[in-house]
Amino acid sequence: MLHTIRRLARHPHFLSLTTFSCHHIPTPTLNCMLHHHYSISMENDARRLFDQNPTSRSIGSWNMMIASYLQSGQLRKAQDLFDQMPVKDVVSWNTMLSGLRKSKNPHGVYICFIQMMRIGFRPNDHTISVVVSAVLKTEFIVLVPQIHVFEVKSLAPNPNVFVGSALMVGYANLGNPVAMSRVFDEILERDVTSWNALVSGYMEMGYTKEALRVFDAMPEKNVVSWTSLLKGYIHNRMINKARDVFNKMGERNVVSWTAMINGYVQNQNLVNGWKLFRLMLRSGTIPPNHFTFSSVLDACAGCSSLLMGQQVHTGIVKYGIPDDIVLSTSLVDMYAKCGDTDAAFRVFEAMPIKNLVSWNSLIGGCARNGRAMRALEMFNRMTETGTKPDEVTFINLLWACGHGGLVEEGEKHFDSMVRKYGILAGLEHYACMVDLYGRAGQLEKAYKLIKVMPFEPDVVVWGALLGACCMYSSLELGDYAAQGIKKLKDDHPAIYSMLSKIHGEKGAWSSVAELKGIMKKKNVMKQTAGSWIVSDFGKR
């Protein structure tokens, strides 16, 4: 019977058609059928089978069912089953932990792991690597030394490559180079990936010399080793050293190319990023993928070149790059930053699924292009369709309100940010609100907000106030704001031109002359400004 099922399982539709009434199936057969449904992502049919055979379920059946739900992203249902399970094994726990990790829920992983330990369950190698990788860059990273102790005491004094890598990455994240290298020394049968992790770890902590020393000492190197070194230099803003590594590499893959291109883009060196991308296309051996195109689109957005952006968009189609949520979001962002809001909307609406970043890009695009009402509309649609806004959403939204003169709307959202969504207002949110009040001429409110906010004002906040004072010719507050800026950074060129304008309007010509004198003496130059309107070589 089992053999027959296995053979039939190769025909994708057969088993799903037979599941309408399959009672009293023996356990091995049930598990085999569940596995089949798992592999073709038919969790509903699997569930029907599962429900129809309560007496033949083994722990494995439950585990398989939970894995099916996690595979299709139904964390809630997986969790329910997990809670209902009469007896769990280590596989059940690992499956659940892995699902929580995939859904980016480090807190859930933490709770689940602690619970597992409390009940007295023994984690295994898989548990450790899942848990450690889930808590990286979160407050739960404190688990790493504890897991290490547990590993040494209860599992094995020497970690294998998987556990070793996980612990090394964890210690690198904690900024503990000594612990990291000690783990490395203790790994049984170190392989090239252990060495790579060591290079990356030192680079992440800023020990570039040590990383290079390790790199040179490696018994064997692969593309990943080279790319780790390259990426490390970029991480430490040593872009030229990164390029040297790139040039010396014997073998390059799409990851190496993308890392180097993106390194230029992130360091504002858009020209070299673009040049390298062209070189990549010309050399024709390694085709770019969605990672590469996202970086290149970011470069186009960075120089607000719609023409370049359109060319890249064409390239994406020409290369047949499959739909990807991040890539589409990059397109939305590029079009928005290049001033083509309509194109941004077209790309956005064509996206089959949108995530938080996609919504933020679009709302930010509306805000930048003076479509405040549209930004608000999109925000409503976002929340109605079940995407929870974050702090970036609100920066964009408040910015839109400020520039659209929508004071009450801005106040309403600033308020709901904390009360409804539990997001604490950051300095940037306060800056938006100061700007909002300032632009609306409510200088007193702007001033009061600066006074009560729980941060020291930065240049942006003072600048918003100063700009407003300039707009509404307020001498006293303007001087106050200028003092604020001076305390942070002595000669910000904008101070002088703004101050002299305010003083001039008030007829305080002696102050103006004095200011002009200071400007001359300090050789203050006006900041050069560029407009994105002309950056397509006058095309518009």
Add this chain to the structure above:
DNA sequence: AAGACTGTTT
């Protein structure tokens, strides 16, 4: 049932 070293977006 499941894990590791290099690349993307606000």
